[in-house]
Amino acid sequence: MLVLDKIISDRGSKYAVSGAPCSSEAEARALIEALRSRKRFAKATHHSWAYVTKDGPAKNDDGEAGAGMVIVRMLERAEMFDHLVVVTRWYGGKNLGGDRFRHVQDAVRLYLDHRAKEAG
Template sequence: MLQIEDVVRDRGSRYAVSGGPVAGRKGADAFLADLKRTKKYAKATHNTWAAVFSDGGPVRNDDGESGAGAVILKMIERAGLVDHIIVVTRWYGGVHLGGDRFAHVVTAVRAYLAELEQSG
């Protein structure tokens, strides 16, 4: 599992990004369960994620952050990642960010993909 914490801070909200290889929906569910074993991730406001499975196609979950899963999915598809999950975690800081939240999701996923490329 690759994790990058404190990717973005804006008006009290904090963002982190995590990801790794997974096999199908069960693998994604296991990845999320493992991530949430860490108390701060379990208590996060949103753990938005997406993946493209070789045996089931694209899957995304906004986890209450409407539209964010689609942003992650589009970036995964562009990067050509298959059987790999990316999770963007947000801890809400009390101020609505409007459209800026999508820019922060993009920033988090870009940071993850850059780190993945360096370590790969």
């Protein structure tokens, strides 16, 4: 699993983005469990995730209402199928309002850009 840690910081909240090939919910849950088993990630507040297969999308907001759908839309636009993306947030004590959606988008964009550079 590719992990890009400490990529965004805002008002005490910290973000990371991770991802790996994935084509089923069982695979997604196993990958997320492996991520959560890392000491730093075990302490995170949210692990919002999504993937898109030929059967459609699967997502989980993990308490960040709407974050999963943001990830789904970005994966669909990038035509990145059968690939799990997880945006992790460590809550910093202050509400971010709508900025949290921008941070989820920025995190996914960083991940997609990194994958494109690796492939190209």
